Amino acid sequence: MGRGQLGDWAPRAALVAVGVIVVGWLAIKAADDIGTFVTVTLNGVTLAALFFVVASGFTLIFGLMRVVNMAHGSFYLLGGWIAFTIQDKAFREQPEGLGFDLTPDSDLQFSLAGWVVPLILACLAIAVVGLLLQQLLLRWNQGQDLRQALITIAVSVIAADQMLAHFGGVTQEIQPPSGWPTSVNLGVEGTRFGFFRLVVVLGAAIVIGLLLYVVIRRTKFGMIVRAGVDDRQMVSALGINVQLVFAGAFIIGALLAGFGGVLGGTMIALQPGEDTAFLLNSLIVVIIGGMGSLGGAAIGALALGLVDAYGDVYLQFGSQDLTNYSILLTFALLVAVLAVRPLGLFGRPA
Amino acid sequence: MTDTRRTTWIGTGVAVALLALAPLIFTEYFVSVILTQALWLGVAAASLIFLSGYAGMVSLGQVGIYGVAGFVFANLVAADGGLDVALSPYLAVVLAVAAAVLVGLVFGAVACRSEGIYFLMITLAFSVIIYYFFSQVTQLSGFGGVNSVELPGLIGDPGADPVPLFYVSLAASALIYAGIRYLVRTPFGLTLQGIRDEPARMRALGYNVGLHKTLAFGVGALVAGVAGVLSVFYNQRISPGSVNISQAIDVLVVAVVGGLYRLEGAWIGALVFGLIDNYSREYTPEIGTVLGPDRFNTLIGIVFLLIVLLSPGGLVGIWEQLRARSRGVGRTRMAGLDADVTVGDTPAATAPAPALKEGGPRR
Numbered sequence: 001m002g003r004g005q006l007g008d009w010a011p012r013a014a015l016v017a018v019g020v021i022v023v024g025w026l027a028i029k030a031a032d033d034i035g036t037f038v039t040v041t042l043n044g045v046t047l048a049a050l051f052f053v054v055a056s057g058f059t060l061i062f063g064l065m066r067v068v069n070m071a072h073g074s075f076y077l078l079g080g081w082i083a084f085t086i087q088d089k090a091f092r093e094q095p096e097g098l099g100f101d102l103t104p105d106s107d108l109q110f111s112l113a114g115w116v117v118p119l120i121l122a123c124l125a126i127a128v129v130g131l132l133l134q135q136l137l138l139r140w141n142q143g144q145d146l147r148q149a150l151i152t153i154a155v156s157v158i159a160a161d162q163m164l165a166h167f168g169g170v171t172q173e174i175q176p177p178s179g180w181p182t183s184v185n186l187g188v189e190g191t192r193f194g195f196f197r198l199v200v201v202l203g204a205a206i207v208i209g210l211l212l213y214v215v216i217r218r219t220k221f222g223m224i225v226r227a228g229v230d231d232r233q234m235v236s237a238l239g240i241n242v243q244l245v246f247a248g249a250f251i252i253g254a255l256l257a258g259f260g261g262v263l264g265g266t267m268i269a270l271q272p273g274e275d276t277a278f279l280l281n282s283l284i285v286v287i288i289g290g291m292g293s294l295g296g297a298a299i300g301a302l303a304l305g306l307v308d309a310y311g312d313v314y315l316q317f318g319s320q321d322l323t324n325y326s327i328l329l330t331f332a333l334l335v336a337v338l339a340v341r342p343l344g345l346f347g348r349p350a
Numbered sequence: 351m352t353d354t355r356r357t358t359w360i361g362t363g364v365a366v367a368l369l370a371l372a373p374l375i376f377t378e379y380f381v382s383v384i385l386t387q388a389l390w391l392g393v394a395a396a397s398l399i400f401l402s403g404y405a406g407m408v409s410l411g412q413v414g415i416y417g418v419a420g421f422v423f424a425n426l427v428a429a430d431g432g433l434d435v436a437l438s439p440y441l442a443v444v445l446a447v448a449a450a451v452l453v454g455l456v457f458g459a460v461a462c463r464s465e466g467i468y469f470l471m472i473t474l475a476f477s478v479i480i481y482y483f484f485s486q487v488t489q490l491s492g493f494g495g496v497n498s499v500e501l502p503g504l505i506g507d508p509g510a511d512p513v514p515l516f517y518v519s520l521a522a523s524a525l526i527y528a529g530i531r532y533l534v535r536t537p538f539g540l541t542l543q544g545i546r547d548e549p550a551r552m553r554a555l556g557y558n559v560g561l562h563k564t565l566a567f568g569v570g571a572l573v574a575g576v577a578g579v580l581s582v583f584y585n586q587r588i589s590p591g592s593v594n595i596s597q598a599i600d601v602l603v604v605a606v607v608g609g610l611y612r613l614e615g616a617w618i619g620a621l622v623f624g625l626i627d628n629y630s631r632e633y634t635p636e637i638g639t640v641l642g643p644d645r646f647n648t649l650i651g652i653v654f655l656l657i658v659l660l661s662p663g664g665l666v667g668i669w670e671q672l673r674a675r676s677r678g679v680g681r682t683r684m685a686g687l688d689a690d691v692t693v694g695d696t697p698a699a700t701a702p703a704p705a706l707k708e709g710g711p712r713r
Contacts, residue, residue, distance in 0.1 A: 066467070068467050068470070068471060137655075137659070145466065145467045146408060146466065146467060146470070147658060147662060149467060149470060150602075150606060150654075150658045151655065151658055151659065153599060153602065153654075154651050154652075154654040154655035154658060155651075155655070157596075157599055157603075157647055157648075157650070157651035157654065158647070158648050158651035158652060158655070160596075160647065161645055161646075161647035161648040161651065162640065162645075162648060165639040165640070165644070165645060165648075166639060276478070276594075276595045276596075280474075280475060280478045280595075283471050283474060283475050284475055286471075287468075287471060287472060287475060291468070324486040324487050324488070325483075325486070325487060326486070327479055327482040327483050327486055328479075328483065330479060331476075331479045334460075334472075334475060334479075335460050338460050338461075338463070338464070338472070339460065342463035342464050342468075343464070343468070
């Protein structure tokens, strides 16, 4: 960037110093209470898994089409609400015996299908919504990235209001299948951790990551996507129907957001405002990792998830409780990355 | 060019004079709820339009910065909730705006190395981080916001008499409008416009692009800070909810509806926004749960969507297109002696929405 060597060197050295201090602090805390440390770390990692599922769709769409889909959070929340509604309407099993329902929600029984079918239907519905958004509103504005961002912002405003009208403002949760255990034993001082978070969410994130990697690295579709990220015009000049690829990428991206919504709706909760929360998470993840990079999304998600988790617990120095300032850590993370790499860790200029 | 410039100034003068008479013409309710709100919301949108129109930086962070100013002001004066400090409100205004500028310079320094859509995303992230900061740190935001904030004596009690606050907002708007119009003609302003159009060439000419963008962001933060203080004057309270993402989007909507590339658009957009906000509830037809008096956000979202799809220059853009068309017809009849049918006095106006046409950040 035409700056002197000192200019580049100083922020890096500062970052390394900060990193050493952070790791040292965590090590002290870990030695204090290893059980808590493991739980907090897993909280961060599973949160990161959810962030990754959502953000991978966001980064895929951006990487190929340069569309910043500000309605991605709306896809997330809508996916969750659709799954919740289907589960609530179609799979709420009445308890045996008496004909009236006195069971509180937490005692409701759901079969495996009662979770998987809503999941699949919600993903498909969001894929269709994504395709409609792309075909009806974005396709004819291709190349005007700011205008497309504004269009998706408008869509997200309308979507948030409509979801409030149809699904209400009450916090709801999607119930995991009753057959699944609630927690698993980690074998560290008897610490237990939520089964759904640890096995299902983390597993899903790993599977999705691998699948996306294989699709993008090993298939013809992936080859076209990679070529499209580098040079769209050349790809279409080679006779490839870029529009079809764009539509496909948008479908996958939206589908991933919907999938994340169902995971998040089961793992955390569904409520108005989750759409902007997950839009923000996706933004931060891809700003850190670099827009359009899948590996970047994974690392960005991990960084954000861990900073969130550690900041919420370990920001206490003696009697000084600073945990409610933890959002500043997220900001610091963002600043630190942008100071060294303005395009994110794995970002490349367009 | 001098002609259009003169008409712009005359038009502005007439508008300000008319507005100054507004309390005599309109009801107290209209002056307070529509006009005063349009004025301070317009100032907030003006900070965004200044950055996007003259520096090519579309920022979603302006609401975060105005939140900083609002919260600093509300905490420094006597109020219900927040810090237990009771400075003079006048001093608090100065400190609040200074804090906004400081935060703006920091944000600007971090974000100035990115362009276009990246800049939009980073500033949105900043804005939301400020929102989360104030919702988490209840020492600063109280548990139900900072309420019954003490206002400068000049303004009195807007609830009893909204006119003084209206004049203060009008004066602030006029000063900011004139100030920005002046600033963009200074060497600094011209450099900014050069950077907006050709950052690489400006860098090659030896200008410090990052520094200029950071300073521009500081100026935008100053304007946003004034808007933040005015918003606290208007509401006499501030809570984290007043700086959340939907407020950030509201300010963006105001700027886009008015016209992202003309400063006047800020106040025009704010006025339209206020009118829709107030009167739509009576006239919106009830269509199931889809549309109705409660669905203001749906309505404003649709208006926003239509403006973005149909007229990237916003309402001011529509007006200018119409004017250019009618004038263009007149000029062609005069055998095309004068090819200069440009409207407005900045390059941004003659080539509306440059950033909208550009595909992706420049290499």
